[in-house]
Amino acid sequence: MKKILLVIIILFITGCNYRELNDIAVVTAISVDRDKDGYKTIVQVINPTKEQDSTSSGEPDFITYTSTGKTLQESFRKVMLESPRKIYGSQMQLLIIGEELARDGIGDILDFFFRDPEIRFNFNVVVEKKNSDNKAIKTLTVLDNLSSSNIMDSIKNASNYIGNSIDVTFEDLMNMYLYDNLEIVLPSIYATGNDNYNNDSNLSSTSNYSKVIVSNLSIFKDDKLQGYLTFNESIGYNFITDNIKDTLVSFECDNGRYLVSEIINNNSDIETDVIGRKIIVTIHGNASINENNCDYNLKESSEIETINKMVNNKIEELVSNSANSIRNKYNSDIFGFRDLFYKKDYKEYNNIKSVWYEDVFNDIEVEVKSDIKLVEKGNIVGGIHDQ
Amino acid sequence: MTNNKISSLQVGVILSFIILSTTSWIGLTDIIEIAGRDAYISVIVAFILGIISLIMILLINDKDNKFNIKKLILKIFGKYIGTFINMVIDIIMIIIGIVTLYGLSNFIISQFLSDTNIIYIYISISILVIYCVSKGIDVIARSSVILLFFSIILFLIGNISLIEEINLDYLKPVLEYGIKYPVLGGIILFLTNIVPIYIILIIPRNMISDKESYSKYIIFFYIFSMVSIFITTFITISSMGINLARMYEYPEYIILKRISLFGFLDRIENIICIQWIFRGFIMLCMIIYYVSNNVKKNSSMIFRIIVMGIIIFINLIYFKNNTMYGEFILNIYPFINLSLFMIFIIIGIRKRIVYNE
Structure with a gap:
């Protein structure tokens, strides 16, 4: 009888924060930029049906939700107006910071990500150039199902085989931000191509498709973007910093x-x-x-x-x-x-x-x-x- | 089956749990805040100061001692003063219990069960503690040894996996602001984490099956605990850097998130940090055991429930949020433990005087 009672109690206790997979929207990337209302956020969420069933053609591998708000929290909550599921950030892989926001200063957005206990700090951070118009997170890619994975893999390759980029995690960024003796350096990307970046035709073309390209390093002073290094400067910087x-x-x-x-x-x-x-x-x-x-x-x-x-x-x-x-x-x-x-x-x-x-x-x-x-x-x- | 006889090893293990019980949410956070990147020096300072407490324990609970600390106090101070001192110590023990329960529950709430009301955590832990204490000191002792075994494995997995993260540059420059802050941090660590070891004096020597090994095990587990704290402090600061370490409420937990065993076993921080729950649990068991000791056997269960109820009640009304808890820990708690330290110094001296007469 005691054992049965114990099992019942345990079942109730574990239920406190349990969420069904069907109730959550797993976030893989977030793009944040300045907007006239404050912040514009684009959240990339995995399409679980497509991930489980490869025959469900016609459905994209991910969905993006765009919202705005005075604060980041408000902006993310507004995503719920579109999404039928609760946004779940634990699996987040990439944070894309828009150039406009980066030039204004990134200090204000860091607290939100740093404070949230659900988010892990090993996701990568990049700056997206202004002419790219926040398209990088939405661009469908052929070799990687998720544009976030595509961007991360491209940055890793540029870092490992070319030397003009670096892999910066959110924790590295926080370390640079909090430490007075260091200035922030982040990899940068930009999207290029036609307007079909987020539909099927981008996956069926072999050359004139939209893509995300890894650019050289972006550099900051205090928390404000100052500009982008040239290719040689990026390599020189990477030589000095090992x-x-x-x-x-x-x-x-x-x-x-x-x-x-x-x-x-x-x-x-x-x-x-x-x-x-x-x-x-x-x-x-x-x-x-x-x-x-x-x-x-x-x-x-x-x-x-x-x-x-x-x-x-x-x-x-x-x-x-x-x-x-x-x-x-x-x-x-x-x-x-x-x-x-x-x-x-x-x-x-x-x-x-x-x-x-x-x-x-x-x-x-x-x-x-x-x-x-x-x-x-x-x-x-x-x-x-x-x- | 209870026989009320425990071994010196088990007492040593309990001592170790008491020292480590609040390290993750009090000791480490405090010394990082006070001493910065020199926090590991604070651990050495605390280790040296802790030797005084260790000597006091061995002096009070010497090999001829037949009484637990409560009876001993009554014997050497007389009925009235002795009862008063016992009451004061009980109140301090309850405060330590309040601090331990809140620290443990707040950790669980903030990291795992953010939507759960803290009172459910208090009650769940309390039921387990009351049940364990009702089974007697030998059950607490045996549980401690089993839990220590798991804790050591988890500790080794955690810390060995983090060796590659160590960057000694994070420790430079050493003693930039002098020795003052590491010493202050050491004193705080000593008061918050080492002084509560007097709880083990509730176990008299005649309750121990291998009395002659008592001193040896006590010293061994004291060193073991302090080395554990040193390793944890050193790894936390040298892998994270002082700026990040200062930002987190639980830097030791955050650093565990980096572990990737064999390159593919990730996200094991929640398994590794179970050892902190073990430590808090044993500490609470010992506090309830200490406070409820000497109460008549047939009413002891009710008394334990009342004590646990008081601890929960004060937690609910006093610690409305973890900022209040943090302020209390840094500004008031060390002084409360300082008074406990002073009381036991007086007990030690008084015992020597009375027994020499």
């Missing part, structure tokens, strides 16, 4: 002919000279020759040495130029030099803290030493032009 996993370095050796080298197993060390106001970035790693249309004889070690030296010079030039141009253009310490100074010598840092951007940041000498070793040259020993 975020490069794989990238290509190419240089012209002859008129219109190039040698391309792939940097692999890279890591960067930073030394700080607080008194001398100097940062020394040392880049270690390996490289391989991926494409050679130059007249180098790759069978000779002296030639390999020459190429190796050129690769290192190219990286040093790229990183050094990036550091200088980013500082000159934006005066935003996205590299975390301030944090390096603080951790190395907080007493000296406290003396210069108040005039960091005025007197110190732009005057810091950034010395780059590249120690990349050329170890691979692919399947062939020499070059096809040698024959």
Whole structure:
């Protein structure tokens, strides 16, 4: 009798917060932007029927709901006016911040996501460029059922194989936002193509379809978007902050002919000279020759040495130029030099803290030493032009 | 079956649960707030201060002691003063119970059952506590050992999985604002988490089957508990950074969300944090056992229900929200525990004087 009573009690207790899957709308991505009413939010919700049954043709894999409100909470609640189910954010994968909102400052939207115990903080965050008109979240894609997965996979690929982007989770963003010594850097995307981005014709076309493209990094000062880095600046930034996993370095050796080298197993060390106001970035790693249309004889070690030296010079030039141009253009310490100074010598840092951007940041000498070793040259020993 | 005999190991385990009971929602949060990224130094300070309490316990409950603390107080202070001191200690124990029950219930509400009224959580926990206490100290002790076994496994899974998240840069610069704040944090941790260990004095030595191992186990589990707190503090700050750690109500729980066992077993934080519920449960059992001890056996059940009812009632009227709870924990609770610490220092000294006469 006691056991039966216990089972009955347990059944009642577990029922407190239990929700049937049929009662919830599982959110996979949210896009937030500025609107004349305050905020415009677009919520991407999985279509569970389609996910379970591949034969239910004609139905999209996801549905988007758009609403506006003075606050984010109000805006999300208004989604319920359209959606028959309660919005459930635990499975959220992606937050897209519109450029207009990013330029106004993102501080006000962070509290909502940070406070909600239902939301996990490992979802990715990106900035969507203004000309994209918040289309990225709604764009139907062929290879990934959900546009959120498509965007995340594209950012991962850009980060892993090109080096012009980074993977930023909401927790990383909060860390950058809360920490005075760091400025925010986020990946950016934009949607391009025709107006059929959210209907079936986008899935049946092979070339002129709408798509979402990963762009270069967006940089902030305080919590306001300042602009977008160029491709080379993004790679230079990633070299300094040790975020490069794989990238290509190419240089012209002859008129219109190039040698391309792939940097692999890279890591960067930073030394700080607080008194001398100097940062020394040392880049270690390996490289391989991926494409050679130059007249180098790759069978000779002296030639390999020459190429190796050129690769290192190219990286040093790229990183050094990036550091200088980013500082000159934006005066935003996205590299975390301030944090390096603080951790190395907080007493000296406290003396210069108040005039960091005025007197110190732009005057810091950034010395780059590249120690990349050329170890691979692919399947062939020499070059096809040698024959 | 109850035989009212327990082992030194079981007493040690209970001591460990008492120290760890409120770490996740009081101790850790407080030291992170006070000492910032140097919070792990506070744990070392608290460890050193806690040795005083440990010595007091071993002094009061020495190998010749035949009485539980309540009887001992009556013996060394006389009937009137002794009864008064016992009443004061009982009131402090009830306050510790109030704090433990609210902390545990609020954690459950905020993370798992946000739509549930907190009173249902209070009642569910209370029924279990009253039932367990009614079975006697040996049942509480045996439950503790079983729960400790699970807790250790969960603790190891949690912390080993988080080793890869450690970034020592988050700990720099060390002692930027001097030693003052880590020491203050250490004192607070000592008062909120270590001082309540005097509860175990309700178990007299003659109730312990292997008396000679008492000191050894007490010291071992004290070190074990403090090392656990140190590891948790260190991993929380070094994987999350002080800015994020300060923002969360339960930083230790949030950090568990990062665990991905073997690259595919995610979202296991709710399983791992069950150990916190075990700790809170044993602590509440010991408080009710302490307060209801010495009451006549046939009326003890009613007395336990009344005590638990008082704890629930005060929780309902005093802690209207967790901000009030947080203020109480930081501004009043350490002083209440300080008075408990002082009382036991006086008891220890008085015992030495009386027994030497």
